[in-house]
Amino acid sequence: MQHIALKNVSKEYIGDGVKTRALCDINIEFAKGEFISIMGPSGSGKSTLLSIIGTLDKQTSGQVFFDNKAITNLKLDDLADIRFNNIGFVFQQFHLLPTLTALENVMIPLFNRKVSFDKSERAKELLMLVGLIDKVNAFPSQLSGGQQQRVAIARALIADPDWILADEPTGNLDTEAGKNIFELLMELNISKKCGVILVTHDPLLAERTGRVIEMKDGYVIKNRKGCTT
Numbered sequence: 284m285q286h287i288a289l290k291n292v293s294k295e296y297i298g299d300g301v302k303t304r305a306l307c308d309i310n311i312e313f314a315k316g317e318f319i320s321i322m323g324p325s326g327s328g329k330s331t332l333l334s335i336i337g338t339l340d341k342q343t344s345g346q347v348f349f350d351n352k353a354i355t356n357l358k359l360d361d362l363a364d365i366r367f368n369n370i371g372f373v374f375q376q377f378h379l380l381p382t383l384t385a386l387e388n389v390m391i392p393l394f395n396r397k398v399s400f401d402k403s404e405r406a407k408e409l410l411m412l413v414g415l416i417d418k419v420n421a422f423p424s425q426l427s428g429g430q431q432q433r434v435a436i437a438r439a440l441i442a443d444p445d446w447i448l449a450d451e452p453t454g455n456l457d458t459e460a461g462k463n464i465f466e467l468l469m470e471l472n473i474s475k476k477c478g479v480i481l482v483t484h485d486p487l488l489a490e491r492t493g494r495v496i497e498m499k500d501g502y503v504i505k506n507r508k509g510c511t512t
Contacts, residue, residue: 285315285350285445285478287336292345294331294501305331306342307501315445318472318479320489320509323498329482330450332498336480337370337448338362367392371439371477375451377431379423385410386419389437398442409437413467429460436467446478447471453485461485 294306306328313319313336321329334340335347338354346353349365357365379388389406398405410416413433423431432452439447449468453461465481465488472479481492489495490510497505 286348287313287446288348288351289332289336289342290346290348292335292342292347294328294335294340295343304501306335309345309503311496311503311506313446313478313480316472316476316478317494318469318481318492319494319496320481320483320492321496321498322483322486322489326500327498328501329498333448333450333480333482337372338366339372367396367442369445371436371442371444371447373432373435373439373447373449373452375454377423377428377435377455379431379434381423384420384422385415385426385434385437388423388434389441391438392441405441406437409440410434412440413437427460428456429463432456432460432464433467436464436471440471440475440477443475444477446480448480450482451484452481453483453488461488465491 289309289311292306292309293304296303296305309332321332323329331340335342346355348354354362354365380391386403386406389409390402393402407416407419410419413436415430415433418426418430426434447468453464456464468479468481471477483489492509495505495507495509496503
């Protein structure tokens with residue numbers, strides 16, 4: 284999956300009889316290998332947009348297209364296959380299982396999957412890629428926040444995805460660790476030709492991406508090039 288497009292996408296939530304519109308008539312496209320940041324205040328729809336792009340949530344109206352094919356009516360199993368084969372997720376909360384080692388955490392997406400490669404060797408290669416080969420047998424409690432996020436990024440890469448969707452991946456890290464994680468995402472974007480869509484509150488990081496999408500109240504209010512590379 285290389286090209287992603289959203290056409291007239293809106294999302295509404297209903298709770299206690301109150302309807303809340305999280306996304307309003309979004310029209311946007313993402314091309315192969317782009318590094319895009321999404322910015323906006325809390326409640327602007329950033330995470331909802333990322334969840335719909337990643338098929339974790341479904342729009343109320345409109346269409347989502349992967350490589351010009353609408354996915355709106357696909358079965359859940361088919362959507363799960365798309366996620367596994369094409370999309371790697373990185374979140375603000377690392378979502379590592381505390382009773383598993385770094386190696387085992389990286390292999391989690393493969394536990395119920397048949398693959399053509401050695402799962403353990405693949406996980407070790409990725410831990411080496413993110414600079415943690417010496418932490419293969421370490422548990423999350425033995426790792427710093429930045430190291431835990433590197434494990435999460437290695438896990439996101441386990442199926443060699445076309446896209447990494449990162450929702451505030453530096454939000455729980457100190458400034459230096461956050462900068463290092465951002466640099467790692469940039470390196471992966473270049474070396475692995477992997478597209479990255481990054482939700483961030485940090486304008487300095489956002490301006491270093493190729494394109495900046497600004498949101499407010501569920502609308503895309505700006506879609507522009509970043510200022511620096």
